Amino acid sequence: MVAAAPVLIEAALGRLLVALGVTVAGGAAIDQVRKRKEEADSARTAPIAQTGAQTKAKEKCKECPPDKGTLVTRRWNMSDVSRGYQARITGFAPYTEWNFGGVDFDGFRSSQCLLQEAKALYDQFFDPEDGEPKFFFRLSGGDRKIVRQAQAQTAIVVASSPTRLNWYFMQPMSYRYFTRRFAREGVVAATLLQP
Template identity: 35%
Template sequence: MVVGEQIEDRRSEADKAKDAPLAKAEVDAAAREKCRDCPPLAGHEITKNFKEHKSWMDYQARVTGMRAGPLFLTEWKYEGREFDGFKATECLLMDAKAGYDQFFVAPNQFKYHFQREIMSDMVEKARKQHGVALPRPPVQLRWYFQEPLSYQYMAPLIAQISPTIQIIHLP
């Protein structure tokens, strides 16, 4: 439950988000009108800090367009769920995955059993995100995969959740 200081913190974060480069992007009148009907606008940015830089961070920042630095990423939180990015002009919630092909020795064949569990957790994350990415339309949910083996493995599993989840292989 969100109360008192948390409400003020959310308002403050929302005000800061309005000043972010992504929020200042010029859009045409039709896109602005569409944005007004986009429920995820009620969400807010969250910052994730890291002790060291990893290559997957570059992919996430490039794909989502969210603010990032060497040791931090900005993500989007909406209805208690975290998304790697959000584009208000498209009412688009995003997740971007990179670095998972190292789990595979061949298509659909994991090096270690625990890696299958990590991928199963990813499917569950998509399921939970799908549950709040409403209504469709205008809300869109899109998952990006940098590498082919992880894309090939995950695409049919995510598609089973809903055909409305867009699954993209984008190197």
């Protein structure tokens, strides 16, 4: 019966993960469960007191403030390409975003304490000759709207250490322009060209 216990524990844990909606990639989850069980068994058999000096200092787990945010459904008007890009960058389902501190972000990766924003087809709003926004984009306030969005996100990130913010751009002109503009405007987001 004792020999069957690990198999029963793995099976029960697998059913629990499925019930919680956790997807499992192959045997990786089982390997992780087996590793943790071995660590727990090892801890049970280890001596309670050790006479040797401790070589590892215990580190406190770092809290990630955006973990307190929520998934929200947003039906913004955007192209299928833009929606697909946002989903690919963030890993979130289409129409899903992360709201933290009353501000929306396209995505959030808790393990990295990273908030995300993805911009796809924006090069159409820039002059290929000089890389500056086209007249109608400036006139409509399109570039200012994006900067205001980044500034609102920056305010949340700065107040929520150790949170980070990445803005991903699909196309090079908009990436170059907003990288320079964000630097001038004090936006703390890292900008990345991610086609």
